Amino acid sequence: METTERTERLAGHLVRAQSGDREALHAIVAELTPLLWNVARGQGVYHADAEDVVQSVWLSLVARLAHIDTPTALIGWLVTACRREAWRSRSARERARALEPDRVAELAELNGAAEPAGDGEQRVLADERLRVVRSALDRLSPRCAELLRMLALVERPDYLVVARALGMPRGSVGPTRGRCLAKLRALLQADAGWSAVCP
Amino acid sequence: MERGVPVSDYPQDPPEAVDGEEQPLDALDAAILNDIRALYEAADPVPAGLVARTTFALDLVGLEDEIARLDPVGLSAAGARGAEQSRTITFDSESLTIVVQASPSGATLRVDGWLAPPGVRRLRLRAGEVDFPAQSDELGRFVVLDVPRGLVQIVVEGEGEGEGESESESESEGGTGADRARQVITPAVVL
Numbered sequence: 001m002e003t004t005e006r007t008e009r010l011a012g013h014l015v016r017a018q019s020g021d022r023e024a025l026h027a028i029v030a031e032l033t034p035l036l037w038n039v040a041r042g043q044g045v046y047h048a049d050a051e052d053v054v055q056s057v058w059l060s061l062v063a064r065l066a067h068i069d070t071p072t073a074l075i076g077w078l079v080t081a082c083r084r085e086a087w088r089s090r091s092a093r094e095r096a097r098a099l100e101p102d103r104v105a106e107l108a109e110l111n112g113a114a115e116p117a118g119d120g121e122q123r124v125l126a127d128e129r130l131r132v133v134r135s136a137l138d139r140l141s142p143r144c145a146e147l148l149r150m151l152a153l154v155e156r157p158d159y160l161v162v163a164r165a166l167g168m169p170r171g172s173v174g175p176t177r178g179r180c181l182a183k184l185r186a187l188l189q190a191d192a193g194w195s196a197v198c199p
Numbered sequence: 200m201e202r203g204v205p206v207s208d209y210p211q212d213p214p215e216a217v218d219g220e221e222q223p224l225d226a227l228d229a230a231i232l233n234d235i236r237a238l239y240e241a242a243d244p245v246p247a248g249l250v251a252r253t254t255f256a257l258d259l260v261g262l263e264d265e266i267a268r269l270d271p272v273g274l275s276a277a278g279a280r281g282a283e284q285s286r287t288i289t290f291d292s293e294s295l296t297i298v299v300q301a302s303p304s305g306a307t308l309r310v311d312g313w314l315a316p317p318g319v320r321r322l323r324l325r326a327g328e329v330d331f332p333a334q335s336d337e338l339g340r341f342v343v344l345d346v347p348r349g350l351v352q353i354v355v356e357g358e359g360e361g362e363g364e365s366e367s368e369s370e371s372e373g374g375t376g377a378d379r380a381r382q383v384i385t386p387a388v389v390l
Contacts, residue, residue, distance in 0.1 A: 026254045033253065037245045051249055052269045055386040058253045059266045066262070089271055096272040130238045137235070152235035181228050188231065196230040 006031070007158075010071035018065055025065075029058055032075065035153050036082045039166070042146045043086035046093065053085045075158050079150075079165035132194040136187040144180035151177055248389075256352055256387035259325075267292035267353075267385045290353070290385045297353060297383070301346070301390045308346040308390055314339035314355065322355040325387075351390045355383040 010031060016024035036057055040050040057078060068074050137145045150166060151159045163173040188194045224232070260266070267290035285302035296315040301308045314320060317339030324331040324343045327350060335341040357380020 022257070025257060029253050029257070030250050033250050034240075034245050037249070038239060038243075041243055046271070047246075049271045051246055051252070052271065052386055052388075054249060055253050055256055056266065056268050059256060059260055059384065059386060062257065062260045063262055063264070063266075085268075088268075092270060092272050127237075127241065130234065130241055133231075133234045133238050134242065137238075148232070148235055149239060152232040152239070181224075181231065185227060185231060194234075196227050197233070 007071045010074065014068070014071060014074060025062075028074070032078060033058075035075070035150075035162075036078060038149055038153055039079055039082040040086045040089075042149050043083060043090070045086045045089050049089045049093070050086075053082065053089050056085050057081045072158055072161050075154065076161035076165050079162050083165060083167070128193055129197075132188065132191050136184055136191065136194075139187060140180060140183055144176075144183065147176060148180050148184065252350060252387050252389075255325075255350055256384075259352075259354055259382070260384055261382065264382045264384050265292045265294060267295065267297060267383055269386055269388065286390070288388060292383050294358075295355060295383045297355065297385060299353065301351075304344070307344075308348060310343040310346050310351075310390070312341045312343070312353070314341070318358070320355050320358065322353060325352045325354065326350070326390075346390070348390060350387050352387040353385045357381045 010028065013024040013027045013031070017028060033054060036054045037050060040053045041047075045053055060081060061078065064077060068077055137148070140148070147163065147166070147168070150162050154162050159177070160173055163177070164170060168176065270289040270291055285300050287298065287300045290297040290299070298313045298315070300311045302311070303309075310324060312322075312333075312335070314322075314335050317337065318335065319337060320335045320339075322333050322335065322341065324333060324346060326346050329347070331343045331346060333341045333343050
């Protein structure tokens with residue numbers, strides 16, 4: 001239901017953004033930046049770098065906007081572009097680390113980029129129930145955890161396009177999501193600190 | 200049931216390929232996904248200024264413009280953010296590399312820049328509401344003084360524009376819309 005509303009909202013923004021309405025473009029940015037942030041972080045980009053990755057994706061969208069017709073296509077394009085930018089950012093860091101390990105570590109620290117994705121999540125969570133979810137996710141494969149992180153942000157039909165943009169082979173999205181969720185569900189149900197709050 | 204509809208953007212996929220769509224999520228699955236979303240919102244939230252920074256950066260981007268990327272490794276901070284030392288930032292685009300060094304000068308910043316390949320180009324440095332016009336010299340160097348700290352973006356005008364009227368034959372005056380020469384635009388960074 002929420003997705004339908006979002007899809008309709010995005011479809012309206014998209015049409016107006018294509019005709020040059022900057023406010024509509026800003027509304028799209030506000031709506032979908034959380035998804036892109038999670039894609040970049042889920043791909044292992046440093047916190048400080050992830051901001052630039054997300055911004056680059058949005059800047060490069062402008063040239064493509066005219067060719068994107070539906071909210072689903074928009075989300076698919078954004079996630080694909082974000083993944084590519086994330087890869088670029090990560091490999092730049094890795095190359096530099098190989099060449100000048102000390103300097104890069106020092107610069108990363110100075111730029112507040114010392115935490116790779118994941119470490120930031122170790123911060124103490126005030127909410128006990130989220131702590132339980134965190135530790136259950138840690139026991140899944142990284143692939144599963146990443147997929148669930150993304151799929152928690154989008155609903156059908158968009159999760160298919162997101163999963164595909166993240167490199168999941170066609171046909172395996174549904175079963176994989178099912179498996180990952182079932183595993184997580186079993187872990188959570190076995191934990192006294194978690195009980196479902198049904199939406 | 201509803202399958203086929205969601206994949207209209209991928210006409211190459213037969214509807215049968217969209218498996219898993221039929222596996223419905225029950226209320227418990229939905230509750231779990233809500234918790235995952237809440238977890239990441241709490242543990243790894245979107246940085247507060249990111250949307251504002253992005254919309255600021257998008258202001259002047261035209262269809263034809265070239266986007267420069269910030270090189271994460273070209274970032275060199277002689278001190279932590281906000282410290283009284285200079286910072287160097289490198290942006291790369293298809294045709295141009297822009298290196299910027301920001302040094303504190305009183306309450307504001309002095310920004311020294313270099314373009315590579317070098318050449319005379321008109322450019323502007325956007326700092327919040329204020330535009331600072333500048334021009335690089337034959338060696339690609341430029342300087343902007345009294346730049347306030349905060350969000351900054353650099354826009355380098357299309358080649359030829361910095362070299363005077365004689366060179367710009369086909370460019371229509373004013374430089375708006377599609378016939379504007381291709382600008383190189385950097386992301387917005389906090390200096």
